[in-house]
Amino acid sequence: MDTMMRGEDSEEVEIDLGDSSETDEFDNGEEPQMLWRAPPAPEEEENIHTSALVEISDTKPLINVRDPRGINDCLKVTFEDVIAEPPPVRSGDRVWIWSHALFEVSRVWIYRIVTVLLAVPVSIISGVLFAIFSCFHIWMVGPCVQCLSIGTRWLQNLWSIVLDVIVRPVFLSAGRCCGGFSIHLAKE
Template identity: 60%
Template sequence: MTGTMMRSMDGEETEIDLRDEGDGEDDGEQQPWKTQLETVLEEEEEDLISTQSDTRPLIDERDPKQINECLKVSFEDVIAEPLSVRSGDRVWIWSHALFEASRVWFYRIITTLLAVPVSIIAGVLFAVLAFIHIWFLTPCVQVVLINTGWLQTLWSGVLDIFILPLCQSIAKCCRGISVRLTQE
């Protein structure tokens, strides 16, 4: 009995040989089917891990955190004709086709021209922001926190001495109030 099994995982097809050992089509050392499947799964797991590294971006998943969910726009989201006014069917079909084609192709043209420069500018901007945050902002905040520790102690004392007893007294006074709504 000769056969193959196709298994699809993440769009990638894997062929597994399901031939019996007595088929006469020996390729040398024949392993049992389960061992071959485990080997294929281990290879696919290694491939999956290698594609998820930080240095190699995922080609299929370009918005894994759904940041640009609002940009999933279709023709029906932009143009919709009510029942009272309608254009001809051919006009509607051509409008839909031209909308989709122009949206896709102009995006491709613009990204071809501007994606690399904008990426460089964004990388420089985020590097500058990280530098400012790490080397200026965080040390300044730490200096302020160190030098105003006494102010924090004073403020917590004021809250504990004046504000907390006042709020507790108001809470005890209001505890006895109950509101009952009846319908007449």
């Protein structure tokens, strides 16, 4: 058995790298539940022992909530969401554990490499585009809409008069006429 420890105050997480064909070790004939990596509890996360020399940790985020509005909920993908073996067809437990480990490591590190390469240029391009669109909206679209609103104020007043004098009484009387009807459904 291999044992992983995380900090001094963390609990041990055991990983059994034995094959599923070794059923003679278990009394009830069931296979053991394989654990790969247990996520730390919120209490443990705050008590992680850090060295005085290392102030910024790669494992403890500087900004806790990076998606507060849940924009990227569709990207919360785990190994079990992508790869799953049905009960009749199973690979060896070591293959499953190493596949899970390689999936997680490659997913995290490829994401980190791609963000290092693309995050700064995309942020600059996005900032420039949003600045241009904001300037265009503030100095062009907003004043044009205000000019149209001021110029067509008489049309807004005329439309509200038409709605109040013609359309509203017609629909009120139609509603009162149809309000007297009632429908009762009965089974025969």
